[in-house]
Amino acid sequence: MNQLHPDPGSWEEYLERFIQGNVGFGPWGAHVRDWWNLKEQKNILYVFYEDMLEDPSREIQRVVRFLGKDFSEEVVDRICQHTSFKAMKKNPLTNYTAISSTIMDHSISPFMRKGICGDWKNHFTVAQSERLDEYYRREISGTELTFRF
Structure with a gap:
């Protein structure tokens, strides 16, 4: 719906691009870790x-x-x-x-769609969920950052 971004393709295609870091703002893990680490230097x-x-x-x-x-x-x-x-x-x-x-x-x-947590469960297959879990563990390892699921 955001016409400023490239066409996301199918859900499967987008998920692959996301894991590869080929999305807006680059790789999710680096983006999140970099901002999280700034809390040591900035008032965030x-x-x-x-x-x-x-x-x-x-x-x-x-x-x-x-x-x-x-x-x-x-x-x-x-x-x-x-x-x-x-x-x-x-x-x-x-x-x-x-x-x-x-x-x-x-x-x-x-x-703005639903405003609820956990709706991802209605969109991910078990295999996709497991793949993203592994990606999350790898990307967030070494930080004290945790997300609630």
Whole structure:
């Protein structure tokens, strides 16, 4: 749907290109490791989507503290409402429907789909899942970075 990227081909073809690192931003592992390692040199806060789904208020409060701010509970609640997946999916400024279809073609797929974790299980075969698991272990080895699955 993002017309600025090359055609992804079939799911099988895209997965192969992903594992080979032939996608936007290059190899996933190097991209993630490089940014993760910057936390030692730069003032970076990492926020994980699964944590946002689990407790949006807690994660927004982490961001607020990271920024050196102190918001009231009411303000944090309003931020939670406006940044919920449901609200953002309806908002043309966050769902990209305000952008020309020559750039983001929503007739192919909406930019914001379901907002859930684990939907990959509905798309990967067992063999693909095992292959990606091996890729993940290889790419993240040697770091303390862990993702929730």
